[in-house]
Amino acid sequence: MPLSLVLICQVCTTQHKHKNSFVFKFCGFLKLRNTRCTPAYGCQPLTVAARNISFSPRQVTSDASFHSASFSDTDHPRVLITGGLGQLGVGLAKLLRKRFGKYNVILSDIRKPPSNVFHSGPFIYADILDYKNLREIVVNNRITWLVHYSALLSAIGEANVSLARAVNITGLHNILDIAAEHGLRLFVPSTIGAFGPTSPRNPTPDVCVQRPRTIYGVSKVHAELMGEYYHHRYGLDFRCLRYPGIISADSNPGGGTTDYAVQIFHDAFKSGKFECNLKPDTRLPMMYIDDCLRATLEVMEAPADTLSMRTYNINAMSFTPEELAQELQKQMPELEVTYDVDLVRQAIADSWPMNFDDSNARKDWSWKHDYDLPELVQTMLNYFSTDACLARAN
Numbered sequence: 322m323p324l325s326l327v328l329i330c331q332v333c334t335t336q337h338k339h340k341n342s343f344v345f346k347f348c349g350f351l352k353l354r355n356t357r358c359t360p361a362y363g364c365q366p367l368t369v370a371a372r373n374i375s376f377s378p379r380q381v382t383s384d385a386s387f388h389s390a391s392f393s394d395t396d397h398p399r400v401l402i403t404g405g406l407g408q409l410g411v412g413l414a415k416l417l418r419k420r421f422g423k424y425n426v427i428l429s430d431i432r433k434p435p436s437n438v439f440h441s442g443p444f445i446y447a448d449i450l451d452y453k454n455l456r457e458i459v460v461n462n463r464i465t466w467l468v469h470y471s472a473l474l475s476a477i478g479e480a481n482v483s484l485a486r487a488v489n490i491t492g493l494h495n496i497l498d499i500a501a502e503h504g505l506r507l508f509v510p511s512t513i514g515a516f517g518p519t520s521p522r523n524p525t526p527d528v529c530v531q532r533p534r535t536i537y538g539v540s541k542v543h544a545e546l547m548g549e550y551y552h553h554r555y556g557l558d559f560r561c562l563r564y565p566g567i568i569s570a571d572s573n574p575g576g577g578t579t580d581y582a583v584q585i586f587h588d589a590f591k592s593g594k595f596e597c598n599l600k601p602d603t604r605l606p607m608m609y610i611d612d613c614l615r616a617t618l619e620v621m622e623a624p625a626d627t628l629s630m631r632t633y634n635i636n637a638m639s640f641t642p643e644e645l646a647q648e649l650q651k652q653m654p655e656l657e658v659t660y661d662v663d664l665v666r667q668a669i670a671d672s673w674p675m676n677f678d679d680s681n682a683r684k685d686w687s688w689k690h691d692y693d694l695p696e697l698v699q700t701m702l703n704y705f706s707t708d709a710c711l712a713r714a715n
């Protein structure tokens with residue numbers, strides 16, 4: 322049986338008698354929002370955090386693995402990245418560590434990190450489906466920002482709907498509750514996949530019909546709406562960007578519809594041949610990883626009063642497989658590209674935006690991309706040429 326506690330609200334000095342301490346936390350929210358605790362707010366917010374607090378024996382050990390003594394008290398945020406071993410997390414950790422210090426950014430995942438990642442800064446095991454463990458990590462490490470990257474992407478999600486539903490929806494609920502309970506600034510990425518066949522596709526604005534046909538898209542619309550709801554209802558500092566397909570050289574995509582745009586570079590260098598699983602004229606919004614990660618940092622640092630919305634489209638370029646191949650062939654004329662369409666991925670791509678309208682992000686917090694198609698291809702070629710040279714030399 323949980324104990325009954327009498328807690329005094331720091332704002333209005335009301336005595337609350339409750340079965341757990343979350344009402345106290347809720348008054349903390351009111352304090353953050355500079356509002357008084359009124360009977361109108363009453364005890365309803367208990368629903369936000371109706372999970373029981375209990376002591377976990379793991380509390381003691383989880384912190385030890387990454388040198389907590391090295392943490393210093395500064396103004397820097399203390400960041401936890403979930404799902405950090407995917408295509409985007411390691412790059413984001415590198416960028417954030419440069420800005421906030423190595424030990425202020427903790428990478429986490431359920432997979433074993435490669436040794437270069439393990440030795441580059443704090444890493445911890447965190448399954449987002451394990452609520453107590455997540456809470457322990459947040460508490461023990463005094464986390465203030467949470468970047469929630471764990472997800473099953475569009476194509477892999479269709480191959481495993483129940484796992485995608487658990488990770489992308491149940492996992493998100495855990496993240497939202499923990500962020501709300503501990504007053505964290507929370508970033509959750511959404512995607513072009515949050516739109517569907519009935520959305521305007523060229524261009525797709527921030528606010529329009531969203532009826533995606535994938536579990537991935539449905540879960541991302543759910544994340545956008547839940548995050549915005551927690552923001553308005555409880556004052557959660559929720560921030561969300563809808564990323565286009567992201568292209569990176571030194572990390573691999575995790576089972577999405579836009580993966581072809583990364584694979585083409587690998588295959589061009591490996592065999593000089595590439596078989597594309599989308600039709601040559603499939604147009605999708607895309608972005609180089611450096612732009613995506615910088616946008617993420619910029620929106621996280623943006624003063625709250627510049628954000629007229631909590632979920633923004635961001636865009637850089639938009640191209641088809643044929644256009645990407647042609648740009649690549651300017652420098653690798655011998656590259657052979659053939660097409661063998663994957664019906665699942667093609668159906669997904671045909672329901673997604675062709676062009677993204679990101680004018681609100683540009684207006685509100687001065688978003689500006691650096692990479693268009695020619696710069697993207699040149700940068701990827703530079704990386705792979707150096708990599709190929711190094712491989713030949715070893």
Ligand SMILES: NC(=O)c1ccc[n+]([C@@H]2O[C@H](COP(=O)([O-])OP(=O)(O)OC[C@H]3O[C@@H](n4cnc5c(N)ncnc54)[C@H](O)[C@@H]3O)[C@@H](O)[C@H]2O)c1
Binds near residue numbers: 408410431450
């Ligand atoms: N890469 C893109 O093109 C792109 C585009 C739009 C949005 N996004 C979003 O950005 C985020 C990161 O994308 P990514 O490409 O790095 O994804 P990814 O698929 O490469 O990585 C996701 C990570 O989540 C981890 N994960 C799975 N189940 C987990 C669990 N139960 N607990 C903790 N971690 C778990 C996986 O191990 C994996 O490392 C995702 O939310 C994705 O939806 C990505």
Ligand SMILES: C[C@@H](O)[C@H](N)C(=O)O
Binds near residue numbers: 474511513566579580
């Ligand atoms: C677009 C994005 O969400 C991801 N790369 C996917 O294709 O699923």
